[in-house]
Amino acid sequence: MSAAVSSELYAQVQHFYARQMQALDNGRLEEHAGTFTEDGSFALTPGTEPAVGPQAILEELRAFMKQFEGNPTQLRHYFNQIVLDPREDGSLVSTVYALIVRTRPQEQPEIGVSIVLHDVIDTAGDRFRLRSRAVSYDQAA
Template sequence: MTQTFATPDVTTDVYSRVQHFYAHQMQALDSLRFEDYAATFTEDGTFQHSPQAEPARTRAGIVAELVEFHKRFDGDPVQRRHWFTHIALTPQPDGSLASTVYALVVTVRPGGKPEIAPSCVVHDVLEIDEGRVLTRSRLVTHDQMF
């Protein structure tokens, strides 16, 4: 039996803008430029990346959450890379986009081998305002928590 999937009404221009947006957003995060990362969210945006944590709210709250989270790497020469793939976009009635993304976090230490942990699904609500993409909300679910 062949299954047919309806393709959402998302133009290639919008899809490529979102890919470009995610590339710059993740590079800001991986470079520890937390203010730049937070600026990719709406002023009242929410960000929940850890299953046990409450969501961070507002850009300032997102910066504070990231600073606190990354303290665990103090004194640890680690490079983390966030890989976003399989971006699925669905237009919402309010003009926003629901975005579901598979994400892998790759961690590398000097002389070590890359470790992949965690494997996640990122659930975003994105807004496009005058051509600029912003994240209204982000919920990261971890595959090991199923």
Template sequence: MTTTAARPAEAPYVSAELYAEVQAFYARQMSLLDGSDIDPVAWSQTFTEDAVFGTNMQEEPDVGRAAILESLNGGLKHIHGQGPVDFRHWFGMVDVQEQPDGSLHTRYYALAMATPQGGSLKIRGHMLCRDELVRRDGRWLVSRRHLEADGLPA
């Protein structure tokens, strides 16, 4: 999966049913990290065992579910180590491209927001996200994710 290819204007759209499945997948995935009842292990299980998770903020991507979970736990410790906070994600402008092998390439924008108790909303970051989703045992999993934080080299 490339990280710089844009969706051609003439590419066919996926069905409304498939698009809704992808939206539901992301809503469920990210709800595992939002609020006071987070479940990082369950979130990590939305990735394949050999998934690759990279960003333009790291030199090398995390490879494998265990490495992704370890990296996530470090980030959550940093966020929640600053005191009680409501942490939320918002995904929008989701584009879905079905591939000949049945996998999906998605492209979307994400906001990560934190609101300290009694404080004001702080946007922690805005990202351009690209995923490859694969269906395993009747459910979608992320096999590749690449995040590009605004303001940094791609």
């Protein structure tokens, strides 16, 4: 057990993720981008430069979403097995499984990708924010 991370914090992280990902999946991209710190980085695609800051992240998300224009697809991010490791500065290293489930109109859902998220969560301030998120893809293995 990670005695260093309280149950209190563990549930807060779950709730933070739930709001963050419902915002993304429901198309509230600004709200989602706003869950990163001002210098927060989001490395959506391995091997490319991460987007830094909410505005750049927002633009990256908008670019990413263009692939679904004319191809309506409901994405849902399913998170699981959240492991939290505290750092000395009070932030949390969070390692999380995620499935992206895609549903097209009148079709059965399918699992698009299986990924692992590598986050650093800033717990200072009045709400949690991501300092960084990097994504690794299982199918790239």
